[in-house]
Amino acid sequence: MISGLTEHFFRHEYGRLVAMLVRRLGAHRLETIEDAVQSALVAALESWTVGSIPDNPSAWLFRVAHNRMLDELRRQARHNHVVLQKEVVVVADATENGPHTFPPGDVQDDLLRMLFACCERSIPDESQLVIALKTLCGFDVSEIAERLFTSEANVYKRLGRARSRLRELKCLSVNLSPEEFSARLSGVRSILYLLFTEGYLSSCAETAIRQELCEEAIRLTHILSEHPAGSTPETHALLALMHLHLARMAARQDGAGRLLLLEEQDRSRWDQREIEVGLHWLAKSANGNNFSRYHAEAGIAAEHCLALSYGETRWDRIAECYALWEQFAPSPVHMLNRAVAIAEWRGPVEGLAVLDGLEPPSWLAGSYLWSAVLADLHRRCGHDEAAQHYHDTAMKSAPSAAVGDLLQRRLETSRETRAR
Amino acid sequence: MPKYLCLQRTLASNQNEAKPSPAQMQGMYEKFNLWREKFPQNLSDLGGRLGTGRLVTVQSPSDGPFVEVKELIGGYMIVSAQNLDEAIQVARECPGLVRPGSGVEVIEIHAP
Numbered sequence: 290m291i292s293g294l295t296e297h298f299f300r301h302e303y304g305r306l307v308a309m310l311v312r313r314l315g316a317h318r319l320e321t322i323e324d325a326v327q328s329a330l331v332a333a334l335e336s337w338t339v340g341s342i343p344d345n346p347s348a349w350l351f352r353v354a355h356n357r358m359l360d361e362l363r364r365q366a367r368h369n370h371v372v373l374q375k376e377v378v379v380v381a382d383a384t385e386n387g388p389h390t391f392p393p394g395d396v397q398d399d400l401l402r403m404l405f406a407c408c409e410r411s412i413p414d415e416s417q418l419v420i421a422l423k424t425l426c427g428f429d430v431s432e433i434a435e436r437l438f439t440s441e442a443n444v445y446k447r448l449g450r451a452r453s454r455l456r457e458l459k460c461l462s463v464n465l466s467p468e469e470f471s472a473r474l475s476g477v478r479s480i481l482y483l484l485f486t487e488g489y490l491s492s493c494a495e496t497a498i499r500q501e502l503c504e505e506a507i508r509l510t511h512i513l514s515e516h517p518a519g520s521t522p523e524t525h526a527l528l529a530l531m532h533l534h535l536a537r538m539a540a541r542q543d544g545a546g547r548l549l550l551l552e553e554q555d556r557s558r559w560d561q562r563e564i565e566v567g568l569h570w571l572a573k574s575a576n577g578n579n580f581s582r583y584h585a586e587a588g589i590a591a592e593h594c595l596a597l598s599y600g601e602t603r604w605d606r607i608a609e610c611y612a613l614w615e616q617f618a619p620s621p622v623h624m625l626n627r628a629v630a631i632a633e634w635r636g637p638v639e640g641l642a643v644l645d646g647l648e649p650p651s652w653l654a655g656s657y658l659w660s661a662v663l664a665d666l667h668r669r670c671g672h673d674e675a676a677q678h679y680h681d682t683a684m685k686s687a688p689s690a691a692v693g694d695l696l697q698r699r700l701e702t703s704r705e706t707r708a709r
Numbered sequence: 710m711p712k713y714l715c716l717q718r719t720l721a722s723n724q725n726e727a728k729p730s731p732a733q734m735q736g737m738y739e740k741f742n743l744w745r746e747k748f749p750q751n752l753s754d755l756g757g758r759l760g761t762g763r764l765v766t767v768q769s770p771s772d773g774p775f776v777e778v779k780e781l782i783g784g785y786m787i788v789s790a791q792n793l794d795e796a797i798q799v800a801r802e803c804p805g806l807v808r809p810g811s812g813v814e815v816i817e818i819h820a821p
Binding site: 294296297298299300302303327330331334335337338339340427428429431432 | 728729730731732733734735737738741742745755756757758
């Protein structure tokens with residue numbers, strides 16, 4: 290909280306305002322709405338920094354965004370004469386009560402509807418993720434590119450695809466049938482998962498841990514789990530892994546804000562209440578036959594939470610969870626993680642053997658994760674030349690100073706361990 | 710304390726400047742507040758951004774051409790300082806004011 294505004298205020302307000310306006314004015318006006326919201330936020334920045342924050346900042350923003358929306362539609366109407374005049378009337382009617390009675394309607398419901406609109410089946414998966422990160426989380430194109438390990442051009446392309454599809458839809462599905470709801474659930478969960486991961490594995494040095502964002506992902510997931518059709522074992526497993534990760538979040542950095550390695554963390558700082566909540570959801574998720582990636586990850590997080598020390602971690606179970614995860618969702622990232630678990634369990638040579646013959650896709654080969662793990666394993670195997678090569682590559686591809694600092698320490702530790 | 714008029718000058722066409730993301734706006738907001746807290750004695754009037762206006766003269770408006778003032782000056786503020794150097798220091802540290810494509814002109818206001 291700095292000077293009266295909550296952390297991530299601008300980004301969260303962006304998501305809320307877009308969701309509120311889209312609900313009222315239709316998804317086909319998404320781009321105009323996003324421009325109006327952007328411009329309202331800029332106006333707030335200019336006005337609030339020079340003056341002071343209004344009593345109800347959200348209401349202020351909604352009023353300004355709504356007025357800009359009307360102005361823009363009037364401008365378009367003047368351009369196109371009669372045709373759009375009708376639209377202006379519609380917009381004015383639709384938002385008539387908005388500026389005066391805030392919050393207009395149920396904002397949580399608006400957000401959930403927006404989430405489902407983003408997960409419209411006819412939009413390709415990768416475009417769904419991008420449009421949700423853009424509209425609901427308020428990330429811009431370059432921030433999204435960084436989160437998704439892709440280029441900005443690619444993000445623009447995906448965004449364009451999603452927007453044009455939403456334009457064709459004309460309006461948000463007001464009430465989804467149970468079948469439609471179920472069909473979209475998995476896409477909704479991946480977006481919530483990504484939102485959580487963005488907070489948990491922050492790549493921004495200044496706010497190394499974005500607890501707020503994780504809590505928001507948890508909040509949205511809870512809204513999902515409260516809906517009868519959304520309350521499935523997968524949703525519960527997703528909640529479990531979020532809580533089990535969140536429990537350890539504060540301990541992931543020291544007093545100076547430096548990211549800490551798992552073995553450096555003070556386990557007494559892990560939030561036991563969060564762990565309990567996580568284990569509750571994990572137990573609830575063990576129902577039915579569907580073992581999902583979230584079950585695997587929640588299982589791994591639970592093993593870490595239950596281990597009394599790093600040395601007492603049951604690496605065999607963790608390696609097993611990664612292996613299960615790979616079966617359900619084959620991914621070189623899971624192989625990489627399994628290699629790490631096996632190296633802890635059976636030694637670096639066997640860890641390295643997991644990756645033998647794996648040709649990583651270019652996005653992974655270019656990421657710091659890949660290089661850092663290989664640097665560590667090679668170092669511990671005594672392959673100094675290969676270790677140095679991967680070490681250098683990892684340092685070069687670190688996305689932020691905080692991550693670079695962490696890598697440096699992790700790789701130094703592994704060097705010392707071997708020297709001992 | 711003498712007062713100084715600070716005019717934000719647009720130096721080059723920065724029309725294509727990327728719009729700040731909401732997260733960046735949060736950062737700007739926080740930086741701006743830190744700057745306000747750092748110079749409480751100096752910031753007499755934080756002024757604001759300039760909108761449209763009209764030149765009023767004894768001549769008819771067609772005697773122009775007059776350059777729109779806001780094309781040259783984005784905004785203004787008034788800073789109190791012991792001397793020009795101190796005023797420059799305050800203005801220089803204002804977030805977002807001195808950057809590529811934008812500068813600030815610091816002018817002493819002669820008190821009557």
